[in-house]
Amino acid sequence: MTNKILVALDFDHTIIDENSDLFVLNLVPNKELPQDIKDKYRHDGWVEYMGEIFQFLHRHGITAKSVEDCMHQIPLTTGMMDLLQYVGDSEKYEVIIISDSNSVFIDFILTNFNLKQKITKVFTNPAEFSNSGCLMVNRYHTQDWCDLSTVNLCKGHILQQYIQERKDQGINFSKVMYIGDGSNDLCPGLTLRSQDYLCPRLGFSLLKKISKLQKGEEKSLSPQVLPWDTALDILSLLKNIDAK
Known part of the structure; x- marks a missing residue:
């Protein structure tokens, strides 16, 4: 077996300093969705809700190029470029993204920052532009086993499945680092x-959820917890691990 370190990251408010699904609303005329679109939101149907928004944008003449240009306006979080270059250039690491965004948004942004080659694999909702130019997004999967995750993406399941697949291929992850921000990032954290x-x-x-766990109000948490302000905090930890 070959030992490596796995760095798994969320995307929105983690790699980038925005929520990509909400940022695309800057393309909405007058930046205000009509009420009939808002009324279609369901807590367990975010992918479908975004699909309604993409159809609305398409009807109002928003092109694939407009969407791409919009995504190019989103900045990385502070220090994220340094972190991804450090781990992406080392054979000691594998880097994966597990995100409830979509493949088109993530591809546009990674390409813009020349980071695609730093990422081993991306797990997200598959998307593509139709022949007429409308962005179409599908669920990554539909799950009913995890109430911590969205119905279309269980991050803990994806993380552990990837770890097992790599183990079957002769790669053992001596350490796993999961980096995120939101409530749905607790699920993979509980698998560590x-x-x-x-x-x-x-x-x-996510930090609020962890604090609640550490007070013993819910399930126990095994991994070491490193709150971060910038990605340089995480990079500093990895450099210390590598120096040992």
């Missing part, structure tokens, strides 16, 4: 071991 790291972004809901 004591030698692993869960890295919640300061000021976001």
Whole structure:
């Protein structure tokens, strides 16, 4: 077996400093969705809701190029370029993204920052533009086993499935680092071991969830917890691990 370190990242408010689904609303005429679109939102149907928005944008003449240009306006979080270059250029690491965004948005942004080659694999909702130019997004999967995750994307399941697949291929992850911000990032965190790291972004809901767990109100949490303000905090930890 070959030992490596797996760095798994969320995308919105983790790799980028925005929520890509919400940022695309800048393309909505007058930046205000009509009420009939808002009324279609369901808590367990975010992918379908975004599909309604993409159809609305398409009807109002928003092109694929307009969507791409919009995504190119989103900045990376501070220090993320340094972190991804460090781990992406080392054979000691594998880097995956597990995100409830979509493949088109993520591809546009990674390409814009010349980061695609730094990422081993992306797990997200598959998307493509139709022949007429409308962005179409499908669920990554439909799950009913995890109430911590969205119905279309169980991050813990995806993470553990990837770890097992790589183990079957002769790659053992001596450490796993999961970096995220939101409530749905708790699920993969609960699958981690004591030698692993869960890295919640300061000021976001994942850290609040972890604090509640650490007070013993819910399930136990095994990994070491590293709250981060910028990705340089995570890079510093990895450099210390590599120096040992």
